[in-house]
Amino acid sequence: MRSRLTARILARWIKRRLPTxxxxxxxxxxxxxxxxxxxxxxxxxxxxxxxxxxxxxxxxxxxxxxxxxxxxxxxxxxxxxxxxxxxxxxxxxxxxxxxxxxxxxxxxxxxxxxxxxxxxxxxxxxxxxxxxxxxxxxxxxxxxxxxxxxxxxxxxxxxxxxxxxxQGHIFLLWMIVATILLTAIAILFIRNQVRAIERLADAADAFGRGADEVAFKPHGAREVRKAAHAFLAMKSRIQRHIDQRTALLASVSHDLRTPLTRLKLELALAEPNSRTAEMKRDLAEMEHMIDEYLAFARGEGGEAVETVQLRTLIDEVSEGAVRAGAQVRVAADPGLTAEVRPSALKRALSNLVMNAAVHGEHVEVAARHRPAGGVEIVVDDDGPGIPPDRYEEAFKAFSRLDEARNQNEKGVGLGLAIARDVARGHGGDVELGPSPLGGLRAVVRLPG
Missing domain, CATH: 3.30.450.300 (Sensor histidine kinase RisS, periplasmic domain)
Known part of the structure; x- marks a missing residue:
């Protein structure tokens, strides 16, 4: 038993020291x-x-x-x-x-x-x-x-x-020279094969973040080229699906907004009374719900990746929270930039900041470099917060927590879902946690 345990420990020790x-x-x-x-x-x-x-x-x-x-x-x-x-x-x-x-x-x-x-x-x-x-x-x-x-x-x-x-040293010299030569040849050939796999991984990662590597071509060993061709075929199918979905959403958006516009026009021409006021509120809520549904379904929408100043983007988002009555403090280096889809990230940050403004009186937004690389945007508020065991539930689409923050009359439970979807589309993520202000902290992490 002891020898078996020793062998297991030795195997683990060797495995930890092998190259990954x-x-x-x-x-x-x-x-x-x-x-x-x-x-x-x-x-x-x-x-x-x-x-x-x-x-x-x-x-x-x-x-x-x-x-x-x-x-x-x-x-x-x-x-x-x-x-x-x-x-x-x-x-x-x-x-x-x-x-x-x-x-x-x-x-x-x-x-x-x-x-x-x-x-x-x-x-x-x-x-x-x-x-x-x-x-x-x-x-x-x-x-x-x-x-x-x-x-x-x-x-x-x-x-x-x-x-x-x-003559023994001459033999040793030849052995050393032969070993170095074989090692150099092995490094050269292996590096070429690994580079093909790395390029395929980079192309897949870029496509996952919405960037399109036009220059990517399959090369390397036959198996690697086969995987690259399969990736390109998959990419083409996904892109075709996205294009079809975008066209469908544009059609649905037009079809839904046309009757809403007619109803709004009729109510505007009708005599003002309590019933028309209630109908206008219902139409406004319906329009808001349609906008959120379409924003969630649209996702990235094919927007191009650009280098943006995060401070400028955060200031634009914070103006809406200020108009909503919240006190917003922004802490971000004016020179801090990130390669993102501006409209998509702005929509995600707007959901987080407005969510904080609705449930708290003080909101703090900070952007900084991450020690491991990339950037992170932190949104803090002094609202009621969410229990830690319900953080993941809050990210589910159409989830409205009865006793916490997603409970609002205008929302449909898509704000956090849209924010996480956008962040993950950039290769990052959104995490929730307790805020130093006493409410909720939302951290948007983006790769460098």
Whole structure:
């Protein structure tokens, strides 16, 4: 049980540290096997070839050094040492010098690859009975080996290629270069494939926000092009549906307003009395309801995206709330801009600000940059507010909360629904929460 829990925790830990992007994961799928293969090949090379060759060379060098030490100990006279030194230089490429009265150094510098030192140390330990010391780092082309004898120290300089295989670093260099080259090629090809998917995602996101990327064309792998063609077909169907709906709404708007205009004209010509006044109020309410229904059904309507000054837009919306009798305070940087559909956003903000003005006496509207990117517009009021558990219900179309803010005689429960629909059409959202003023806070978040 404990081992299963440990495995689960380890799997979670690994999963959290894996790349989350398609580019990162694709690169990992290609690079990881290549890296493992390179490590395996390197290990096999060093274990089966380089290490074996180095051991054989070290053993041969250690044998020659043991012969030289024994020959010197058999006859330590200067003449015999001279003959020994000459023979070692000519036959074995060993440079031997006697350092009378010296002792072995106490410290030794270690090579970058510890296997070099281990191989030579093992070979010398097997062949020499006398104390010894060696250094493989002091000279680029030689190995410095010193053996303690009665008269002092025999210092022997041996060519490096006699101690170990010197071509191992070339093999490692080729392995590193090959890995870098394969990685660069993999990055180039994967980036091209991922870029096609990113462009498709950007085109889908732009279409969702109402912007049309005319330059988008399917490219990339066959599957990506197939998805892109499917997206373009879907986009064409949706656009055709929007165009048909817009034409239908224009026709319905005209058909409904014509009889309303005739009724208003007849009432205007009729003698004023209590019944005509009530009928005029009914007609005004009916006209208001039709306007809200059409605004909700119309949605974005095909309006083009523009860069607008948010402060100017908020000031225009706030004028209506001021005329309704509310005290409105606006806090927004005059230079703050956003790419939006002006009329749609103005309609959404007007619904929120007028809703706050109807239910509260003080309204505050603020616009600011978001730390995560984009902008947000905050509308606060000091009205009765809405219970937190009914926030989402307030966004439902035609929802009129009996005990809260959507309860008004002229409304039909579409104000918040229209505001959220507009915000989401821009790629953002609208959220409700408690206001510092004591009422309701509505936050419109828009992407950058």
């Amino acid at each position: 992007s398609l580019f990162g994961r694709s690169l990992l799928i290609i690079i990881l096997p290549v890296a493992l293969m390179q490590v395996a090949v390197t290990f096999v090379f060093f274990d089966a070839h380089w290490n074996t060759v180095t051991s054989r060379l070290s053993e041969g060098l250690a044998g020659d050094i043991a012969w030289a030490v024994e020959s010197y100990q058999d006859d330590p006279s200067p003449a015999a040492f001279a003959r020994l030194s000459t023979r070692a230089e000519e036959s074995l490429s060993l440079s031997i010098a006697l350092q009378p009265g010296r002792t072995l150094p106490e410290r030794r510098r270690h090579a970058l690859f510890a296997v070099l030192d281990r191989s030579i140390e093992r070979a010398l330990s097997e062949r020499l009975d006398a104390p010894f010391w060696f250094d493989t780092t002091r000279y680029p082309a030689y190995v410095d080996i010193r053996v303690q004898v009665d008269e002092g120290v025999l210092r022997i300089l041996a060519p490096r290629d006699r101690a170990y295989a010197t």
